[in-house]
Amino acid sequence: MTPDMPDVTRARHGRPVHHWRRDVVELAALFTAVAVADAVANLIGHGPDGPALLVISAIVLAATAGFHVWWSRRHGHAPPVSDTGARPAAETRPAGPSEQPAADEVTGALWRMRTTVKDEPGSLAVLCTALAEGRVDILSLQTHPLADGTVDEFLLRAPGALAAAEITRAVALAGGTDTWIERADAHDLVDAPTRVLGLAARTALDTAELPLALRQLLGRCTIRTLPGTPAGGGRGPEPVPVEGVLEDTVMRLPAPEGGVLTVERPYLPFTPTEFARARALVELDTRLGPRIPRGHDVLTLPEGDHITVRRVDTGDLAAARAMHDRCSPHTLGLRYHGPVGDADRYLNHLLSPRFGRTLAAQTGSGRIVGLGHLLWDGDETEVALLVEDDWQRRGVGGELLGRLVALAAEAGCDSVYAVTKASNTGMVAAMRGLGLPLDYQVEEGTLVITARLDPAPVATTPGPQPPHLG
DSSP, X not given: OOTTSOGGGOEETTEEOOOHHHHHHHHHHHXXXXXXXXXXXXXXXXXTTHHHHHHHHHHHHHHHHHHHHHHIIIIISOOOTTOOOSOOOOOOOOSSOOOOOOHHHHHOEEEEEEEEEOSSTTHHHHHHHHHHHTTOEEEEEEEEEETTEEEEEEEEEEOTTOOHHHHHHHHHHTTOEEEEEEEOOGGGGSOHHHHHHHHHHXXXXXXXXXXXXXXXXXXXXXXXEEOSSOTTOSOOOOOOOTTOEEETTEEEEEOTTSSEEEEEOTTSOOOHHHHHHHHHHHHHHHHHOSOOOOOEEEEEOTTSOEEEEEEOOGGGHHHHHHXXXXXXXXXXXXXXXXXXXXXXXXXXXXXXXXXXEEEEEEOTTSOEEEEEEEEEETTEEEEEEEEOGGGTTTTHHHHHHHXXXXXXXXXXXXXXEEXXXXXXXXXXXXXXXXXXXXXXXXXXTEEEEEEEOOSSOOOOSSSOOOGGGO
16 A cells, blocks of 8 residues: 555545545645635626526536536546455355365376477467467476477476376377376476586485486386396497487496396387486496495494494405304395305395495404395395394394485385395394384295385484485
8 A cells, every 4th residue: 555645545445544634634735625616606797698607617516516516526536446445345154154165176286298399480379379378387408409390398286186197198299299287296397507516416425326317317217237147157238338328218338347237118209308418327336436325333232232334335345254254144045045055156246336235244354244135236226134143133234224225215215125035033123123004925935025115214223314425
């Protein structure tokens, strides 16, 4: 409400407010007008044409007064358009409880959409106009040039009542083809350059981050690494050129440790832009070489013993083999589900940060007494434990497993699974101790336990979850 607005236009509770000062002014003006009229009447009345002039004056005054009344009623009390001080009259609403709109109807729903348009002037404008007609807001846009068109990737905010099928129908009518759409969340609001730089920083700190970074960069995809020389001998995969190979929904790149890194996304073809980003991330990892964070955490077990939990890699291969030598054949058989003699050749693969993350529990003297592995298995994640016989049933396995699951949740994994034998009661107890929903599958004596993860990182018990180990 502006301070120079006439008082009569101000309103409270929807009604005009009149003030006594205006009434006094109007009364004074009335008396002044009567005095002036009397003086004019006396002057004209004593002239030769006095009566006629008085009648004409009365008619003119009456017409003026009538016009003033009409004008005042039409415009006098109507507030100007800019007036925001008056409260509108209350709306009449039916009796009964009021309906609260859903959250999506108020804030809108976020969508990620990708469509292909012709590489012609105005094609994108037509598509944007079609989205605007449906009250769809474009929050961000990335373009992926192709040989015969352009793939446009949108982050959209649409009315909550607008279904995905309606959006894709409008896009198709506007010339979009091969349209793909899925729900997005707040994480997608980060712009692409910032997200890519963040993934590059994470990859630079930890070799094990490369598969996770590729998955976050490219969406739901399956990542596999084929070693150049298989552990059991034989012929390795066909080598790929240094620049890599892009084949529609599959990209193949030289793996940093040798061999071939394969990324598959059957539901959506890769674009040359995505291929270039993935190749740059793999080249960064190759140049930096193997590396892991060197943090550690000192824990006190229920019996009072102190152990240190830290990340390990192939540089700890000798200490891990020494622990193998101290384990009984029964313990190794429960862990590897095969001939005990093959256990040692698994270690180099398991300790490599290229395939996951490994935590070790070691004593004050530096002797490793337990190993926990978090392994990237395509688009799934496996957890595995091996604890030296003398340190079993003392809480070491639970500490390692809790931290592995916390790392998996931090990496965005939906679930983890463990493969063991039905007779391995220690592993079953450790999985149950996570406090997560579990699924059990038993096939020919092999037990597969799958834990569905909570959105938030899982804390270990006892002791806090150490993020610096990841």
